[in-house]
Amino acid sequence: xxxxxxxxxxxxxxxxxxxxxxxxxxxxxxxxxxxxxxxxxxxxxxxxxxxxxxxxxxxxxxxxxxxxxxxxxxxxxxxxxxxxxxxxxxxxxxxxxxxxxxxxxxxxxxxxxxxxxxxxxxxxxxxxxxxxxxxxxxxxxxxxxxxxxxxxxxxxxxxxxxxxxxxxxxxxxxxxxxxxxxxxxxxxxxxxxxxxxxxxxxxxxxxxxxxxxxxxxxxxxxxxxxxxxxxxxxxxxxxxxxxxxxxxxxxxxxxxxxxxxxxxxxxxxxxxxxxxxxxxxxxxxxxxxxxxxxxxxxx
Numbered sequence: 001x002x003x004x005x006x007x008x009x010x011x012x013x014x015x016x017x018x019x020x021x022x023x024x025x026x027x028x029x030x031x032x033x034x035x036x037x038x039x040x041x042x043x044x045x046x047x048x049x050x051x052x053x054x055x056x057x058x059x060x061x062x063x064x065x066x067x068x069x070x071x072x073x074x075x076x077x078x079x080x081x082x083x084x085x086x087x088x089x090x091x092x093x094x095x096x097x098x099x100x101x102x103x104x105x106x107x108x109x110x111x112x113x114x115x116x117x118x119x120x121x122x123x124x125x126x127x128x129x130x131x132x133x134x135x136x137x138x139x140x141x142x143x144x145x146x147x148x149x150x151x152x153x154x155x156x157x158x159x160x161x162x163x164x165x166x167x168x169x170x171x172x173x174x175x176x177x178x179x180x181x182x183x184x185x186x187x188x189x190x191x192x193x194x195x196x197x198x199x200x201x202x203x204x205x206x207x208x209x210x211x212x213x214x215x216x217x218x219x220x221x222x223x224x225x226x227x228x229x230x231x232x233x234x235x236x237x238x239x240x241x242x243x244x245x246x247x248x249x250x251x252x253x254x255x256x257x258x259x260x261x262x263x264x265x266x267x268x269x270x271x272x273x274x275x276x277x278x279x280x281x282x283x284x285x286x287x288x289x290x291x292x293x294x295x296x297x298x299x
Contacts, residue, residue: 036050043067089105099121258270
């Protein structure tokens with residue numbers, strides 16, 4: 001009978017020692033703790049130098065701190081993250097249209113695709129991509145285009161003054177340029193991500209007329225800018241020039257394709273068409289340089 005009682009008592013002691021327990025403390029007793037280091041792990045995840053030190057903390061703590069285990073608390077393990085680890089995205093459908101012509105379920109999925117892509121994909125517009133269309137070039141057998149400004153957005157990310165101008169560009173372009181949408185192209189948007197830039201000097205010229213030390217610095221400036229900045233050309237910016245609009249007071253332009261790059265980052269078929277756009281624009285568009293603008297890069 002005595003042996004059975006001892007066994008029951010031992011089972012109770014083992015059961016109590018396995019989980020959290022209250023520290024031993026007398027009611028309203030003062031806490032003068034020794035400096036002996038006998039650590040205990042509290043239920044708040046902190047290691048206390050002794051049970052007495054935990055009791056002292058309990059006087060000002062709500063909720064009550066229990067002893068999790070004898071000894072120091074285990075240190076939490078940091079997850080091992082490999083470079084270029086896969087991005088975990090939600091399944092919320094908030095589509096964005098990428099500069100590769102594909103619709104992504106959300107901006108995160110576009111970022112994930114960017115990890116595997118050699119060419120940087122930027123957001124062309126919020127929402128699904130429009131289905132690109134073949135331009136109808138039959139009415140324009142020669143390079144002579146009408147002077148009507150009816151812009152179309154090409155699959156190369158450039159705005160053309162009208163469908164005829166896109167057809168003219170197609171004669172020298174490979175691959176074939178399609179019509180992404182009627183109207184001007186939206187400004188490319190860079191998905192939000194933290195930007196850390198190197199100090200390597202590879203200047204690029206922004207559509208705001210400023211020279212940035214490298215493409216990354218332009219992207220960083222874009223995070224704080226309300227107006228989207230695109231790359232007008234590689235290298236430092238040329239000094240912008242005023243267009244000469246005097247020869248065309250009535251805005252009747254020739255059909256000659258002699259492109260100029262505007263300070264708004266757009267290519268105009270000739271100086272006259274830039275003057276026409278200037279009349280409808282609230283901001284003055286200058287000539288950034290002769291020739292087409294470089295392909296717009298992420299901002």
